Amino acid sequence: MLHKRFILRQLTRSGNQAAVFVLCVTLSILTIVAVNGFSESINRSLLRDARALHSGDIILHAHYPFSPALLDAVADLEAEGDARSLRIYDFYSVVRSPEGEKTLLVDLKVVGPEYPFYGRVELASGRTFRSVLAPGTAIVEQALLDRLGLALGDRLHVGEAVLTVTDVVTREPDRPVNFLSFGPRVIIDIADLEKLDLLQRGSRVGYYLMLKLPERTNLERTAEKLRSAAVAGQERVETYRTARSRIKRFFDNFLFFLALIAIFTLLLSGIGIRSALTALLKEKERTIAVIKAVGGTGPFVVGHYLAVVAVLGLIGTALGLILGFGLQYSLPLFFGNLLPENLHLVISWRAVLEGLVLGILVVALFAFIPLHHLREIKPSAVFRKESAENRRSAPFYLAALIIFLFFVGMVLWQLKDMKIGSYFVLGIVGLIVLTGLATQGILFGVRRLPIRSLALRQALRGLFRPGNATRAVIITLSAALAVVFSIYLVEENLDAAFVRSYPADAPNLFFIDIQPDQVDAFSDTLGMTPRYYPVIRSRLVSVNGERIDREQERKRRGDNLARPFNLTYRDYLLEDEAMRVGDSLFREDLEGLQVSVLDTVVEMKPMAIGDRIRFNIQGVPVEAAVSSIRTRTKESIKPFFYFVFPEDSMLRKAPQSIFTAVRVDRDEIGAVQNRIITRFPNVTAVDVTQTIAAFADIVHRFSLVIRFFTIFSIIAGVLIIISSVLATRFARIQEAVYFKILGAKGRFVLTVFALENLAIGLISALLALVISQAGSWIISARVFDIAYRPNPAASLLMVLATVLLVIGVGLSASVSILKQRPVIFLREQTEE
C-alpha cells in the first residue's frame, strides 16, 4: 500500500536534485525522440510524395541504353493502353557561354514531352514547365546564369547544340535544387538530344524510363512483367513504393549518424541520471534512517522511493518528448532547401510510445543501483552525520552488465547494422574506458602533488570530497568534448588539405568519356600526352558461381557489389599501388581470362587466387579468374580501378571510353577546359578543386548539424556538475564556514571553489584535446592520407571555453553556499 501523501512530500521537498534528475531523463531521450521523429516524418513525406519524387509509377533505370527486350515489353504495355512512358537522360557535361570564354560543369537532364508525370517543376517566371520547355531551349538553375554571366534569352553551348535559356528552375519534384550536385541543373527537351551529340558508347549516363499506369492497374504485376524482360544486373525495374530515391538514401545515411550521436547522448545522460539520483537519495538518507528507526520496512522505503523516482522519471520523459518533438520541428532550419518538398513533420503515436518506453527503460536501468542502495541504510544512520560509502556488490555488476546489454540493444535497434553497430559499441566503450583510466591516473597524480598554495591545495583536495562526482564529470565532459572536437578537427584538416590548398601532386582536371579514336587529337589539343585509362562499364554477376544478392548488397552502408564497376586493362601497377597477394598482376599458371582485384573488393566479399568472377559487360557475360590482389599505398585524388584485366585480353574490343586526369596550373584550368570542350563536346571536363569545394560546403553544413546534436552530450556533463555540487552541498558549506571562522575572506572561499572547477574543466578539456588530437591525427593520416594540422588556436579556444563553462556552472551552483553565514551553520550543527 503506497502512502500518497508521503510520496507527494518527498517529491515536493526534493528541490534542485530532483530538477537535475528530471533534466537528465529529459536529455537522455530528447535527441533520440527528435531524430526518430524527424526520420519518420521524412519517410512518410517521401512515401506520400513517392510518385512525384520518382516522376512515375514504375521506374526503369540503367547505365546503358535499354535492351530491345525491355523496350519491347514497354511498347506492348503502351499498345494495350496499360501504360504511358517518358524518357529521361541524366548526366554531367560541360557547357559554354556564347563566346566560349567560360565553361561550367552542369548536371544535364534531358526529358521527354510528358515530364513530369507527377509533381510540378517550378520556374522563377511562374509559368508552367511545359509551356516553356520547347526544342531549342534550356531551363537552367540561377547558379549557371551567375557563374557564366548570362541572362534569360542568352544562348548556351551544350555539346554540339546552341540553345536559348528561357527560364530558371526553382524546384524539381524529383530532386531538391542544390541537392548534392556538383554542377547546376540544365533541363533540355528530348528533341534536342541528338543535336547535342553527347551520348557516345560507354558514356556515363543515367538512362530512365518512367511509366505512368492507369488507376486500378496492378502495379506489382506490371513491374514483375517488366522485370522478367529486363537484363538482370544491368536494368533495374522498381515501383515508386520500393525505389530508394537519392534523397531517401541520403537521409538514411545522415540520420544514421545523428542516431549514433543520440545514443552517445543517451549513454552520457544515463551517467547523469545515476549521479543525480545517488545525490538525491543521499540527501534523504537520514529521513530514510528515521523511517526505518520508527518501524518502516526495507520494501516500504524502496517501494515509496521507487514511486518517487517513477513520477520524476515520467515528468522527465514527458519533457523529453515535448522538447524532442520541438527539436524535430527546428531541424528544417539547418537543412534549408535540402529537404524534400512538402515535408510535413508529424508526431506519431508510435514515436510517443517509443519515447515513453525508452524513458522508462533508461530510468529503470540507471536508477536501479541508487535505489538498491536504500536497502543498505541502517536505522543507526540517524546518529551519523556522514553517509556510509557505497560498496560495489554483485547487484552493481549485474546492473552494469544489463546497462551494457541495453546499450548494445539500443545501438542495434537504432542502427540496424550489425557490423557498424559493433564498431560503434567498441568505439564508445573504448572511449569511455580510455577516458575513465586516464581520469583515474590523473586524479591519482593530483592527489599526491605537493602544493604550497593553500587555496590550490584545498581546491584539489575538494576533488576527492566524498560524494563529489569528479570522475563522472570528467569522463562525461571529456568523452563528449573529444567527439565534438574530433569532428571539427577532421573537417578542418580535410578543408585545409583539399579546399584551401589542393595537394601539389594531385591531378586537378579530370576528363571523362573521351572516345578511343579521339585520343591522339586529344593529346594534341591538351599539349601533353597524359596516361589514358580505358574504362569499360560492367556489373558483377557472381563469384565462384554464387550470384551477387543485389537487394542485400544495396543495403550496405558503404560501397557495395551491386553497383556498376569500371573495368580497365593494363599490364603494370600504378605508382600508388602494391601487390598484396601474388607477385605480379597476372599469372602464368592460370587458364583463361584473368583479373586482378583491389583489396577493397575482397573486403566486401572474400576472394582468393583462382576464384572465378563473372561480369556482365553491357549484356555480354565474361568470366575471369582472380590472378592477384592489389592494394593502394595511399588514398589520394588519383584514378584507381577495382578490376584490372590484361592488356591483350578481349576487353580491348568491348565498348569503352577513355579517362584521364591531369595537373594544370590553376589559372589555366578554364582555358584548357575551353579548348577541349570546344573541340570535343562529348568529353566531360571536371575541375576537381571546384567539385571538392562544393562537396566541402555540403559536408560543412552537415557537420554543423552533427556538432549541434553532440552539444546535448556536453549538457549531460554540465548537469552532472550541478548534481555533484548539490550532492556535496553540506561538505562545501562546512568548508566555506570553517574557512570564514578561521579568518578567510569571502574571496578566498570563492577562489578555492573556482580553482576546484578550473581543475575539473582543465583536466576534462586537456583529456578531450589529447584524445581528439590523437583520433583526428589517425583519421587524417591513415584514412585520408593528408598532412595533419593540429590547429592550436582552435585547441586553445576549446580548452578556454570548457574551463569557463565548468567554472561558470560550478560557481553558479555554489552561489547559495558562498552566501552561507557561519553562525547559522554552527547553530544547526550544535542543535543536532
Added chain:
Amino acid sequence: MHVLEARHLTKTYRIGEREISILEDISFGVPAGEFLVVEGASGSGKTTLLTLLSGLDRPTAGSVWIGETDITDLKEDELAPFRNETLGFVFQSFHLVPSLNALENVMLPAELRGDPRAPEKAEALMKRVGLADRRFNFPHQLSGGEKQRVALCRALVNEPEILFADEPTGNLDSENSDAILDLLLALRKEHGATLVMVTHSPDIAAAADRTVTLRDGRIVGERRHAA
C-alpha cells in the same frame, strides 16, 4: 584594561510575525589574561553570546569591543582577518575540515595569515599535545579526544589574544574531558591568552577566574573564584 567588552548587547530573532529575544542588554568586560566561564541552562543564550563576542554574528543592538576595535562596526571582509589574527576557537563538535589532514588543519589559520613558519609552528604544537605521529591522519581517522586536541592546536597556532571555547568537552568522555581541559588551561597559560568558555560543567566553572551566569538571555549572577 579590558581586552574584551560587551556593551548593552541585545539579540532578537524574527520567526514569522513573532519576535524572539535571545539576549537582552548584556554588558561586561574581560581583562587580559582572564579565564571567564559563561554558564547557564540550555537555551539561556550562552552560545549566542559567544558568537556575538567573537564576531561570528552581529547583535541587534549594542556593541562588542576587542581592544580598541568595535568589531560590530567592521565589514565581513575586515572581520575575517581580524578574527584570524586576534581570536582562536574551540568547538564542541571540533569542526575540523574533513578534507585536510591533522597537520593541515592546524596550519590552516597560519597559512590564511600568510605566515611562512606555519608548518613549523603547527608541528611544534602537535608535538606539544602528543599528536606528532598522528599529524598526517585525516579527521575521520582520529578519536574524539584527538580531534579536540587538533582543534586546540589550530586555535592557538596564530597565538591569539582571546580564545573562545564552546563546550569543548561536551562530546568527550570524562577521561578525555579532563585531559583536554588540563591541556587547554596549560596552553592558555603558556600563550598568555584570555579564555572565554561556554559550559554547563560546574567542575570547569570552578577552575575559572570568574563565572557569569545567564538565564533567559540576561546575566543573573557573577562569581569570582580564588586563584
